[in-house]
Structures are given as structure tokens and as C-alpha cells.
Amino acid sequence: MGHCTYRVQIEGTVQGVGFRPFIYQLAHRYGLKGTVSNGTQGVEVHINATPLELEELLSSIHAELPPLASIDKLLTTQTDFTDFSDFTIITTKKEGKRTVRIPPDVSICKACEAELFDPNNRRFGYPFITCTHCGVRYSIIKQLPYDRVHTSMSDFKMCKACEEEYTNPLDRRYHAQPIGCYDCGPTLNLHKGKEILDISRDEIIDTCVRLLEGGKIFAVKGVGGYHLMCDATNDEAVQRLRDRKKRPSKPYAVMVPDIKSAGSFASINDKEKNLLTSKERPIVLLHMKGRPEISKYVAPNLSRLGLFLPYTP
Numbered sequence: 001m002g003h004c005t006y007r008v009q010i011e012g013t014v015q016g017v018g019f020r021p022f023i024y025q026l027a028h029r030y031g032l033k034g035t036v037s038n039g040t041q042g043v044e045v046h047i048n049a050t051p052l053e054l055e056e057l058l059s060s061i062h063a064e065l066p067p068l069a070s071i072d073k074l075l076t077t078q079t080d081f082t083d084f085s086d087f088t089i090i091t092t093k094k095e096g097k098r099t100v101r102i103p104p105d106v107s108i109c110k111a112c113e114a115e116l117f118d119p120n121n122r123r124f125g126y127p128f129i130t131c132t133h134c135g136v137r138y139s140i141i142k143q144l145p146y147d148r149v150h151t152s153m154s155d156f157k158m159c160k161a162c163e164e165e166y167t168n169p170l171d172r173r174y175h176a177q178p179i180g181c182y183d184c185g186p187t188l189n190l191h192k193g194k195e196i197l198d199i200s201r202d203e204i205i206d207t208c209v210r211l212l213e214g215g216k217i218f219a220v221k222g223v224g225g226y227h228l229m230c231d232a233t234n235d236e237a238v239q240r241l242r243d244r245k246k247r248p249s250k251p252y253a254v255m256v257p258d259i260k261s262a263g264s265f266a267s268i269n270d271k272e273k274n275l276l277t278s279k280e281r282p283i284v285l286l287h288m289k290g291r292p293e294i295s296k297y298v299a300p301n302l303s304r305l306g307l308f309l310p311y312t313p
Contacts, residue, residue: 003081004048004051005034005046005047005048005080005081005084006046006047006048006049006076006077006079007044007046007076007079008044008045008047009044009045009073009074010042010043010045010061010071010074011041011042011071011073011074012042012069012071013068013069013101014043014070014101015042015043015101016068016103017103017133018066018069018132018133018174018176020036020037020043020089020169020175021132021174021175022069023043023045023061024036024087024089025169025170026060026064027047027057027087030053030056030057030060032047032057033047033048034047034082035047035084035088036089036090038145038146039145046079047084048081054076061074062074066133067109067133067279068103068106068133102138102141103137103138104137104138104280105136105139105223105224106280107280107281107311108129108130108311108313109134109279111172112129112131112133112134116313122161122181123181126181126182126185126313127205128178128180128185128186128313130176130178130180131173131179132173133172135178136223138224139223139224140152140178146177147177148175151177151178153177153179153180158179158180159184161181162179162180162184166179188204190207190208212229215234215236215240216230217237228241228245232252232254232298234295238297239297249300251298251302251305251306252298253283253306253307253308254294254305254308255307255309255310256307256309257309257310259276262276262307262309265286265289265294265307266287267289272286277309281309281310281311282308283306284308285305285306286304287305
């Protein structure tokens with residue numbers, strides 16, 4: 001049987017997760033022609049294929065989903081034949097009932113983390129590094145469909161280097177709406193009360209570290225709100241935070257740099273390790289190993305300690 005034109009409608013968490021470039025790459029793998037677009041209910045694919053080619057495509061979609069994607073419904077129908085000349089990603093369709101799901105904010109991925117600490121990468125140390133597989137989603141969106149113009153990133157005009165990544169379907173930052181860099185993205189500021197301190201971007205993190213070690217308290221504006229932070233080994237700092245929060249005994253969670261550090265504070269089984277390192281980066285309640293280093297005011301009178309790993313760059 002020859003080629004027919006099929007419409008494939010896919011609903012679920014399929015926007016803001018690299019789904020269109022994923023379909024684009026599959027179509028080129030199988031030599032298929034057609035289009036893919038975002039819509040208010042998900043992703044819509046129009047494709048010319050034989051029944052066998054369509055079956056292979058659908059099988060690969062289910063088997064190779066992007067890390068943050070999930071499918072609730074996939075509906076395939078045959079339509080009037082259209083003679084496509086290539087496979088392309090086309091403009092978002094805005095009509096219809098809005099039912100598509102946006103993924104929650106997720107922690108930094110391994111690829112971005114590697115770039116973050118690579119002195120030869122142009123985003124070395126960039127606090128807002130992200131791609132289609134990680135970073136903010138829910139925290140920046142204003143309305144559906146999930147396009148940059150509908151997010152808080154609409155105020156940041158992409159530089160040439162970011163725009164080239166954003167418009168390349170083979171790049172992992174293709175249509176990554178929070179994309180940015182030192183030249184065009186958000187920047188860090190350090191505030192003391194209402195005053196913005198005059199500190200260069202290269203000194204802000206080191207300055208914060210010194211102030212934390214000196215017992216100061218920070219409110220870090222980040223994903224989903226503010227992260228209140230102080231040195232968990234400093235009795236005076238933790239108690240001051242309790243006084244200011246009017247939180248006399250409710251336990252605090254402790255952020256540690258990596259799983260090895262977590263193991264020095266608590267006993268961790270395989271299930272707990274998987275939870276700690278999962279993309280959601282949850283706080284995991286663990287059995288403490290005595291009271292090593294941690295202030296007695298962090299989790300008073302408890303045998304368990306809430307630990308979590310860093311969830312943003």
C-alpha cells in the first residue's frame with residue numbers, strides 16, 4: 001500500500017519538553033514528510049507514510065519519549081492526501097479549548113550541569129542555564145500555549161548565539177523558552193534590604209558564601225518562590241532564622257551538595273538515593289547518623305533529617 005496522509009494528535013505533557021524536535025528527528029530518521037505543531041490541546045502531526053512506516057513512527061514515539069514528556073492520549077486518523085515536500089516544524093495553533101499540560105519546574109540536567117562547570121563553555125557559571133530537558137516551566141508561564149512570548153522570558157531578547165540554538169531543531173535548546181546566557185538572559189543581584197550592592201557578577205556567589213559562613217541569612221529568589229538559606233551548622237544563625245520565621249520547633253530541611261555528602265549525615269538506601277537524585281529533587285526524610293555537624297536547632301528532638309540536593313544551577 002502506498003503513502004497516505006495521517007493526522008496524529010498527541011495530548012499530555014508534550015509542550016516545553018522538546019517534543020516537536022523529537023518528532024522532527026524521528027521523521028527524518030524514517031524519511032517521512034509532513035509537519036508538527038503545538039496546539040492548545042497538545043501536539044499535532046500531519047505525515048505522509050505507509051501503514052508500516054506509521055506503525056514504526058508511533059512505536060518510536062512511545063519508546064523514546066523525551067525525559068520530561070508523557071502521553072495521555074494519542075489519536076491517529078487518515079485525512080485527505082497532502083503532498084508535503086519536507087518535514088517541518090510550523091507555527092503554534094492557538095484555536096480551540098486549552099487542555100495541554102505544562103510540566104512542572106524540574107532540576108538541572110546532567111548536560112547543563114556539565115556546561116555550568118566547564119570553563120571553556122560560554123555559559124560557565126551562568127546561574128540560569130537551562131535546556132528543553134530541565135529548568136523552569138510552570139514558574140514562568142503566563143498563558144497557554146507554552147511559547148516564549150507567553151512567559152516572563154518575553155522581556156529578554158535573545159542574542160545571536162542563543163537564537164541559533166533556539167531555532168535549530170537538532171539542538172537540545174530548540175524552543176527552550178527560558179533560554180539565555182550572560183549576554184541576553186536574566187542576571188543576579190545582591191540586595192541588602194532595599195539597597196542593591198555594587199558587586200560584579202563574578203563576585204556575587206563568593207560574597208554570598210562568605211556571608212553565609214559569617215552567619216547571615218539569605219532569601220534567594222528562585223524557582224517557585226524564595227529559598228530561605230543559612231548555615232545549617234551554625235546554631236546562632238539557625239536560631240535567628242527560627243525567631244524571624246516565628247517557627248520555634250518545626251524541622252528545617254538541609255541542602256547538601258551531592259549524594260556523597262548526604263551519606264555523611266544520614267543512612268541512605270537505594271530507594272532513598274533514587275528519590276534524592278530524581279529530577280524533582282524532593283526533600284527526603286532520612287535516619288540521621290548521630291548529630292554530625294548539623295545544628296541541634298535544625299530538627300530538634302527528631303531522629304530523622306530532611307535532606308535534598310541542589311535543584312537549580
